[in-house]
Amino acid sequence: xxxxxxxxxxxxxxxxxxxxxxxxxxxxxxxxxxxxxxxxxxxxxxxxxxxxxxxxxxxxxxxxxxxxxxxxxxxxxxxxxxxxxxxxxxxxxxxxxxxxxxxxxxxxxxxxxxxxxxxxxxxxxxxxxxxxxxxxxxxxxxxxxxxxxxxxxxxxxxxxxxxxxxxxxxxxxxxxxxxxxxxxxxxxxxxxxxxxxxxxxxxxxxxxxxxxxxxxxxxxxxxxxxxxxxxxxxxxxxxxxxxxxxxxxxxxxxxxxxxxxxxxxxxxxxxxxxxxxxxxxxxxxxxxxxxxxxxxxxxxxxxxxxxxxxxxx
Amino acid sequence: xxxxxxxxxxxxxxxxxxxxxxxxxxxxxxxxxxxxxxxxxxxxxxxxxxxxxxxxxxxxxxxxxxxxxxxxxxxxxxxxxxxxxxxxxxxxxxxxxxxxxxxxxxxxxxxxxxxxxxxxxxxxxxxxxxxxxxxxxxxxxxxxxxxxxxxxxxxxxxxxxxxxxxxxxxxxxxxxxxxxxxxxxxxxxxxxxxxxxxxxxxxxxxxxxxxxxxxxxxxxxxxxxxxxxxxxxxxxxxxxxxxxxxxxxxxxxxxxxxxxxxxxxxxxxxxxxxxxxxxxxxxxxxxxxxxxxxxxxxxxxxxxxxxxxxxxxxxxxxxxxxxxxxxxxxxxxxxxxxxxxxxxxxxxxxxxxxxxxxxxxxxxxxxxxxxxxxxxxxxxxxxxxxxxxxxxxxxxx
Numbered sequence: 285x286x287x288x289x290x291x292x293x294x295x296x297x298x299x300x301x302x303x304x305x306x307x308x309x310x311x312x313x314x315x316x317x318x319x320x321x322x323x324x325x326x327x328x329x330x331x332x333x334x335x336x337x338x339x340x341x342x343x344x345x346x347x348x349x350x351x352x353x354x355x356x357x358x359x360x361x362x363x364x365x366x367x368x369x370x371x372x373x374x375x376x377x378x379x380x381x382x383x384x385x386x387x388x389x390x391x392x393x394x395x396x397x398x399x400x401x402x403x404x405x406x407x408x409x410x411x412x413x414x415x416x417x418x419x420x421x422x423x424x425x426x427x428x429x430x431x432x433x434x435x436x437x438x439x440x441x442x443x444x445x446x447x448x449x450x451x452x453x454x455x456x457x458x459x460x461x462x463x464x465x466x467x468x469x470x471x472x473x474x475x476x477x478x479x480x481x482x483x484x485x486x487x488x489x490x491x492x493x494x495x496x497x498x499x500x501x502x503x504x505x506x507x508x509x510x511x512x513x514x515x516x517x518x519x520x521x522x523x524x525x526x527x528x529x530x531x532x533x534x535x536x537x538x539x540x541x542x543x544x545x546x547x548x549x550x551x552x553x554x555x556x557x558x559x560x561x562x563x564x565x566x567x568x569x570x571x572x573x574x575x576x577x578x579x580x581x582x583x584x585x586x587x588x589x590x591x592x593x594x595x596x597x
Numbered sequence: 598x599x600x601x602x603x604x605x606x607x608x609x610x611x612x613x614x615x616x617x618x619x620x621x622x623x624x625x626x627x628x629x630x631x632x633x634x635x636x637x638x639x640x641x642x643x644x645x646x647x648x649x650x651x652x653x654x655x656x657x658x659x660x661x662x663x664x665x666x667x668x669x670x671x672x673x674x675x676x677x678x679x680x681x682x683x684x685x686x687x688x689x690x691x692x693x694x695x696x697x698x699x700x701x702x703x704x705x706x707x708x709x710x711x712x713x714x715x716x717x718x719x720x721x722x723x724x725x726x727x728x729x730x731x732x733x734x735x736x737x738x739x740x741x742x743x744x745x746x747x748x749x750x751x752x753x754x755x756x757x758x759x760x761x762x763x764x765x766x767x768x769x770x771x772x773x774x775x776x777x778x779x780x781x782x783x784x785x786x787x788x789x790x791x792x793x794x795x796x797x798x799x800x801x802x803x804x805x806x807x808x809x810x811x812x813x814x815x816x817x818x819x820x821x822x823x824x825x826x827x828x829x830x831x832x833x834x835x836x837x838x839x840x841x842x843x844x845x846x847x848x849x850x851x852x853x854x855x856x857x858x859x860x861x862x863x864x865x866x867x868x869x870x871x872x873x874x875x876x877x878x879x880x881x882x883x884x885x886x887x888x889x890x891x892x893x894x895x896x897x898x899x900x901x902x903x904x905x906x907x908x909x910x911x912x913x914x915x916x917x918x919x920x921x922x923x924x925x926x927x928x929x930x931x932x933x934x935x936x937x938x939x940x941x942x943x944x945x946x947x948x949x950x951x952x953x954x955x956x957x958x959x960x961x962x963x964x965x966x967x968x969x970x971x972x973x974x975x976x977x978x979x980x981x982x983x984x985x986x987x988x989x990x991x992x993x994x
Contacts, residue, residue, distance in 0.1 A: 375620040
């Protein structure tokens, strides 16, 4: 997007107000504010939210941090709930009960627990039915709200409270579920994987596309969690950059079936760079665990090659 | 002008849905309610109504989407049975606590297991404490009439609670009976338009729904919800009165059949009330003063009204088409007994379990129950509580 201007974008009015109770340095709120900046001025939105950190910290009765209409229903049904809202919009428009010049957009946020796991069915149903909405997963790689339990988005070997590192355990046994690819296989108009780096252009452009592409769209956004990942809060931008430069979190989009890399690191960094800055992987750097890092690297490489193939690289 | 027709309970409810033409209807198929979304889809396909139908991927999602649509400002409803209702349990509570006036057409079917598709009330009875108004029908006519009354009850500003309109699976839902249908315009006029005060799609007036509330606020929300349930009783009666005035039929909280001077009353819900009434007629022919109290509204529970209706009888048979697995009888039994005690009506009350998972309930069985409670009242027999009627004997096994 030629016209992207960081200063201009950042000076748009905030649609998630200050004063919410998310942790200092939380990746989710940084990303969500970035997504909401892509809404065009004058357009209204209904925001959906699966139960999770974001919900319990942004809408604690009698206060809400949301400038737009907002609905939290439960943990596993953000997709279905917003599909009801979006359908209501079409019904009311059709029946002349909403002014014709009023445009509403529908965006729902869920953590990886509410999206990859318990809300997977509801998400899949909403995507398959093609509701004109965007589902944004803020993927922090574990059930952070309940205290850092593993999810299917948790990377292999991560130390979580249900995959604790111990004498007989090196953390999570399994590798991550590739949800972005799974949703892409629903053949919805737009799917993208993103995070926030440098000038926030990638997340802005993808959010705008997701919101303004007709039909169902899915954004998977890496959102580091300082509590769960165990890093200094000031390190967040560096960690996101390492996630994409190691190809742990590739940046790509699937626009009407067309797979495209949106960022290709000039020098693909070894995965240690990403792992070393996080306390949840500290056990991997103990002598004798070199094979675990090698296994992690192999999986990252295999998936990266697979993605390059899909993107005709 | 009413029109005579014949149709099944499912057809009657689908016909009423077409007439009401709600804004949004998400639904997922499950026997025996499947026909309702099927028929609605056909009406839509043929241009006879224009509700936005969402073919969701589960009942949890059907209630979730109904909650979303209703919160957005659309008149919304769904239909289900049995395990479908069980699967949407969490959402039943969310719908009620968010004070969303949506409607659920429930076709009663037993819960697993063993898996069985036939009628009992274990699905809706299990949901009795989820904050929903529950109205039960004896036949297709009442299923139709109750459905039409559901939206005006739910949407009344004194209420703002969801309504479950229940009919018995197969017995009512699939059996074809005579029915009086009302004109579309009359039904629409009765139901009225829906103009919610607060909704997500209100331009320039955003609203946030579904908060986290700490202990300092949650208890008040629950208290207010209960106050709405208490207030709903008068609204249900007002709407029933308005319906009676316009269409000439219907009951308030319950129907009293030959109870005026009755010494022996059977308290029952749903389709089995027909057998109970026939049994009462036969006993009356023999000079035994039998009557039937058919409960229409289970939530809110008309405790005082029931106690008053039973205060002069010698014995009542309380009929549960549902087991509570508490070693202490079915839910109707527990609530009626509490109501009797609270109102100091010390009549003989004998509780029975009948008709589970579609087991037949016959007029002969009803007659034998009347005879049994008469013996209990007369002191010839000691009451046996919570007996299963119609159970196979050891020989039959």
